[in-house]
Amino acid sequence: MKTTSITINLSDEKQVMHSFGASDAWTCQFVGKYWPLEKREAIADLLFSTKVDSSGNPKGIGLSMWRFNIGAGSMEQGDASKISSAWHRAECFQSMDGTYDWNKQEGQQWFLKAAKARGVNYLLAFTNSPPVQYTLNGIAHSDQGRKSLNIRKDAMPDFAKFLAEVAEHFQKNGIKLDYISPVNEPQWDWSNEKQEGSPATNSDIYDLTRLLASDLHDRKLTSKVVVGEAGEIKCLTGHIHGDNRSDQIKAFWDCSSPCYLGSLSNVAHAISSHSYFTTWPVSEQVRIRESLDNRIDQIDPKLSFWQTEYCLLEKNDEIPHGHGRDLGMVTALYVARLIHSDLSIANATQWSWWLAISSADFKDGLVYIEPDNTGSQGNRSPDSLEHDGKFLPSKTLWALGNFSRFIRPGMVRVGVEYDDHRSLTDAANSIMASAYIDKKSHKLVVVLVNCLHEDQIIKISNLNGSLHLANNRFDIYTTSETSDLRHGSTPADDIHIPARSVVTLIGHELLL
Template identity: 45%
Template sequence: MKQLILFLWFLIGVISLGFAQQVDSLLLKINPENKYQTIDHFGASDAWSIQFVGNWPEVKRNAIADLLFSIDSENGQPKGIGLSMWRFNLGAGSAEQGDSSGIKDEWRRAPSFLKEEGKVELSNSSGQLWFANAAKERGVEKLLLFSNSPPVNFTKNGKAFSSDGKSNLALEKEADFAEYVSQVILKMEEKGLNPGYFSPLNEPQWDWKDGGQEGNPYTNEEIASLIRTINRSFVENHVSAKIDVAEAGKINYLYEKADKPFRGNQIDEFFNSESPNYLGDLSHVSKVISAHSYFTTSPFQASEEMREKLASKINQYEGLSYWMSEYCILGGNDGEINGGGKDLGMESALYIARVIHQDLTVSNASAWNWWLAVSPYNYKDGLIYIDKNKEDGQFYTSKMLWTLGNFSRFIRPGFQRIEVESSLQEKNEVFASAYQNPQDETITIVLVNTSENDVIVSLDEKNLYHFDSLGFLTNEGSDLAPNAIREASFHLPKKSVFTVSLKIKTAHQN
């Protein structure tokens, strides 16, 4: 009898706890007439592990490629996250130098397509080329080549990183570097690939002299000179690719001098026609300015203010777009989260979901790119993690992969962000953004619930939408799991990301 009484008290306590759990209410109002940026792509890079993973057993590399690029489904369950841009690391040749490269970690050395006699051959990185083709076969139309350093053949110290914190590109080799890039693109086109973009520099504000990886600093003047030379080479070689600038190390370098007097204010420097470094009139320079979201994501209010300043500056230049071209979780996040230690769970995933939301809705980024698509490190830098093995190994998916998929798989190139009003907007715990497909006017909503409470989501003017659709849930127990949406109110679990697409009723259907 005593055991029965104790059990009943336990049961009553559990039931009471369940009823006491708080459930918030969220009212959304979608305003399709208020339109913002058009989405260009969501992407990730092949640095540095794909040079090895691309030669792993075919079954495994195909499985990884499906996870990254596929837009197919099986019984409603997405096979992958449908990236729409693949970033290809055009290495500087430190891999061929081996230990003499000065880069201690072999996985951070990158091969070059440039041979000693000046010829360009694409045989040095079959793994990268395999993944570029795998992306294309799965419908990824956009391919970007990026260069952390000019080839070692063209650097002052013969290394893929600087000796003194100044640009390592030998001035007399600038034209050779540009010609090399042109020939690589033409060779890749012969192989059926179509590099539509080239980014010749990466985080030019940093000194890149510690040998941790390939890298090269540039002043704005040096950037302008290099871009003009590359543009001229593209014209002469009939290369159609666009040039992306400036891959700034932090977003504030785009709109202010900050702590880099000759490497900041890059929007005005490159797109103000009165600037001596003006690049906006060059035929191959894309009407895009790019930067990385590192070191600018916390605290929340400061993060938002910086993105507001960025958007305000970009709006001063008609036709100029902004790409967030690289991010993963590093340090310097005011105690919110640390970069060290890989996390396959939702803590990191929810953090990056918040970053993506702010980049898209505050700075109006038209593109968002993750850093390492595949990581061998014990760090929060990968979508997929692998054993650090060149020839074979196991791979592991993270919630960061699937959370990015809540955006990339369903917000396709050409979709336009539209206004959505949220009744919980001021709490900074539940975030909502909406995007419209211009072809059929379908509206895709991405909801991020970072709170400890479940939320009941309701749509204002519910009579305007069809609700016979699927939503896709990512949380601790689900990876883009399909959920039927039949009514104007639906359940958003705590600590989750949820994507749903709604069809607007036409006038005769109302």
């Protein structure tokens, strides 16, 4: 059995971790409204719970952020929305006459309350399109070739007011929306009629953010605006589309930019992006994240990077069958590697998956649903899945849990070096290691991703020699083909991890 030796530098402090999350689009609108309560509660536990069973195994992955989609009204339009699948439409709180119906999005509101009840730290509301009553074409996605926000010129203040009204309603009813993200993947034209969406220029985002920030301030709300949600990381770091929808770190966070947002106190000091199209080959995954980190250092070294959406769209040597559903370790390890890269190379403080629940034959869910009687994958018959079915946790759920369940808000990532000085690319193809400390509880968290087909021995030291832990032991949590965050214990100087696994080590009473 081969040995990998790593050294943890407890004094080499990196980023302060914010949260791990997933979104309620779009399946939660049916599951949360119609499914039997017992099944809803069980799914919510898988996503949000930080409790353990009698053997110490986690009951869920303890997400610390929940992303709530504020719909634009395509559901009410039905077929007139031109979005063919009802599963990709969304209701809107505001009616066409300007009145509000707070019973809308009932299923999503159920999961929002379930997240809060289970102690999820942060709630974020995001939009894909302005409400249809404000759009230029009267629907919730754009016309082909459009580059600016699909909104009437006179309606931008109304859109901002709508978002603030939603935030105020929830806060008055005991659910604070900590963040509002008003645009999503603004680089795409969103004309494909598959879901709600709108492009937006940097100027659009700047104007909308200023209006929204002002409205939130006037209402004395504490919600903060988060900008970005770029379609891919390269849109943050340079001009790749030849128009005013990229180079967004400079656009929003360079104080000389006409779109500078740093003077607005209720805009989060962060830039967000999605990790699509930047994962393969692995050397490119590494290079793009190094470039992102360098760009942030150039413009604003204190700026946080949030990776706010990802699911697998790839077809490559590791994912030979493309985007079809996979509940196993192939997809889970691919995702775990990406999380490691986003956290350890791009220094992400926040990391979110796309769909918490999926009904599709696609690699986009943490928990999958399907009919009880047929076992068919991705069946979207209204008579079956809208009202009931069975749910299937994926290995991707548990692999994300190796990070989200144990790396809690406020923990600090610290430096890790491989004793054989392997490159970041070589590590990403073999054994990846990242480490985090909780200064208050003196807890050490080490996440190991083993992409190799052989078991490994891991030797861990710090710069001053041995780690000083309670009883010289780690709690160990393993996700593999046969384990879902299975709990165990291991001597700190004799750590064995299985082939093709994600492992989290927890050390207590760390001497800092």
